Amino acid sequence: MEVTQIDQKAEKSKKTYTNDEAYESALAYFKGDELAARVWVNKYALKDSEGVIYELNPDEMHRRLAREVARVEKKYPNPMSEDELYALFKDFKYIVPQGGPMAGIGNPFQIASLSNCFVIGNEGNSDSYGGIMKIDQEQVQLMKRRGGVGHDLSHIRPKGSPVKNSALTSTGIVPFMERYSNSTREVAQDGRRGALMLSVSIQHPDSESFIDAKLQQGKITGANVSVKIDDDFMRSIVDGKPYKQQYPINSNNPSHVKQIDASGLWGKIVHNAWKSAEPGILFWDTIIRESVPDSYADQGYRTVSTNPCGEIPLCPYDSCRLIAINLYSYVENPFTPEAKFNFDLFKKHVAYAQRIMDDIIDLELEQIDGILNKIKEDPEADEVKRVERNLWTNIRNKAVEGRRTGVGITAEGDMLAALNIRYGTANATDFSIEVHKALALSAYRSSVDLARDRGPFPIYDYNKEAKNPFIKRLFKSDPKLAEDMKAFGRRNIALLTIAPTGTTSLMTQTSSGIEPVFMPVYRRRRKVNPNDPEIRVDFVDEVGDSWEEYTVFHHKFVTWMEANGHPTTKNYSKQELDQLIEASPYYKATSNDVDWLNKVRMQGGVQKWVDHSISVTINLPADATEELVAELYVEAWKSGCKGVTVYRDGSRAGVLISDDKKKEEEQEKATFSKKRPEVLEADVVRFQNNKEKWIAFVGLMDGRPYEIFTGLADDEDGILLPKSVQKGLIIKNRDDKGNSRYDFCFENKRGYKTTIEGLSHKFDKEYWNYAKLISGVLRHGMEIGDAVHLVAGLQLDSESINTWKNGVERALKKYIPNGTKANRGRCESCNSENLTYQEGCLICTDCGSSKCG
Incomplete structure (x- = not known):
């Protein structure tokens, strides 16, 4: 700890910068890319616990990383x-x-792990x-130290199993899923919540x-969920x-x-994934069969x-750190007839990575330590610390x-x-496999060379x-x-991943990562002052x-436009724009229009040269069928994939607004009678x-809220309603x-109709008055998100009424369709205005952070 304290003093003696200074410098570094600048300042610039910034731009960060890694290099031969x-x-160019x-590297202000991924168990x-x-x-x-965590629930007794305590029988898996999910939501990680993967065997x-x-x-x-599917189930x-x-x-x-x-359970997996993008699938026998660490x-x-995104399957208490190699940077003369991939430089840099x-x-x-x-x-x-x-x-x-290490890649789509x-053609698949084969062989060669100079990992056993x-x-x-590995061993138990x-x-x-480009061209919106003469107003919301x-x-x-003589400053x-895209190599090669079966086959081919796993999502259009999802899963299993996730457009909060959806958004909002x-x-x-129990009755018209009554539940002045009642x-x-x-x-359960008379008289009079106000704006067709904003903005002096107000917000948020864009507010992590609702939570589609309440 003495070293850390000395380093802290040394760092605090350095020049410090305001957030605006760092942002402006980073903006210049990224050549005007506001999002990249915001992400770097908010997530990666060196800062202390009070938010004081000690790095002006990414170039200073790269010096910090190089300085610390060089310090370790000096411990070994040929540093x-x-x-x-x-x-x-x-410049984020190669590694x-x-x-x-x-x-975290060289950060004296934060006592945190450098690992991206952990798995725990008993x-x-x-x-x-x-x-x-x-x-x-x-x-x-682990989450308070920045780590993403995964653990398996297959060891928990099934619901109804006998137990030797006052409960007499087990509650099964689901209540513990909720416990672990809630724990994730409670832990803040520099303004964002932790990440959790829960898995169970089929x-x-x-x-x-x-x-x-x-x-x-x-x-x-607060959790991603994946099902571990074995070969016997797939054969069934x-x-x-x-x-x-x-x-x-x-x-x-x-x-x-x-x-x-098996077909009934399979149908449920397929349907749920089609509907909500979960559960993900882990082909567990393939994972175990191909896993080098499982030799031990x-x-x-x-x-x-696995970790939350599924790219690192792990044993209990193992962890992994990640590095990405920027594949695009190895393309010489990009987007020209002379374009080629520099395999020699790539292999050299893989060894360095x-x-x-x-x-x-x-x-x-x-x-x-x-x-x-x-x-x-x-x-x-x-006892508390044990x-x-x-x-x-x-x-x-x-x-x-x-x-264990995690060398991976990014920019596969741009490289191709x-x-x-x-992307998605047979030629693309063949070339990607060639690149990843070269990566695997070069990384394993490097690990053998490191074992010769530094010694193998302690439990290495060739046999x-x-x-x-x-x-x-x-x-x-x-x-x-093979000869050299037998002679010298290998430095690392497993090496590769694609995150x-x-x-x-x-x-x-x-x-x-390995994904294609999401969109080569898209539209964004930014809120403007309509009185500013320099501003063009394109859209006025409700x-x-x-x-x-x-x-x-x-x-x-x-870069493609510049290489092919298309002006980049023209207002197209x-x-x-459609004609430009059609003339480019990005045509029919974006995440929503690649050949999905070919993408699965590409993943299976590349997986043969990745010893951990690959995080990849198959993006499908909104009209994709459940039969297609099932076909993709079977093809993924046959192709040798270790896992697969599908996302059907609209089944969760989207990332960007396409031009086709813009027309739908601009239609007049329907108003109720x-x-x-x-x-x-x-x-x-x-x-x-x-800690008080509350209840809300939400009247619906055409499936959306028309009125609301709410207040305390289950007390002498409130509503006594069986917990099984969810509709009426x-x-x-x-x-x-x-x-x-x-x-x-x-x-009721016996089929008898029961009536609770006078909802308007069951709750506090003041609640009722505000409820009439909120019901009024709902009946006039105000968007639910705006109604929630209206409720949140009520200035109320009474603590009990404020509590009621928070409950109304929560109740109404449940009806905001997933993917609805928030018209107000900025992301607390990256300052983006691109916020959408998902399951009542605000999700930033730029950096992924979420806020619920």
């Missing part, structure tokens, strides 16, 4: 210099440390409450409940045969066994789950033993376009790996590699705000405010004095 390393990092490494897969709570605490401890008797858990709005919103689908589920899933003497119709399963390296990754493990061990020292010095009792201390001790041991190859399909593939392509590279690609100004629309070109599309019409019907269908929405009717009646009243009618 690389700081200048050599800086040249590789500079890009991702996320944790970029923000010895013996204990499903006791103590074991489950331990995992919950470990998850929180063999588990509760897997159907797991698959359905996220369909209910507001449930499990293809052959139309039944499938056996059991618990424990790997037991030769299970306590629970049942035969199921008897030494604690049995893979149990693997070496840098190994250095970053040493830097991570320093960080973990700092975390352990911090835990030791904390004034809490040892789980956290053991967690980081276990992670440190795995990092020392295996030295720059070579005039259309244990001899039958691994991935290793056999490498050796067949390079017999000399999403979301914010990384914003700074490389390229397409993301609340009167003015917006200017402007065309945004993908960076490398601009929609027709002219001002005369209230006597009977309305209604939803019952329950929520908690300040609101009927407008008159009391004995002729005054109007609103009754709620519902059907």
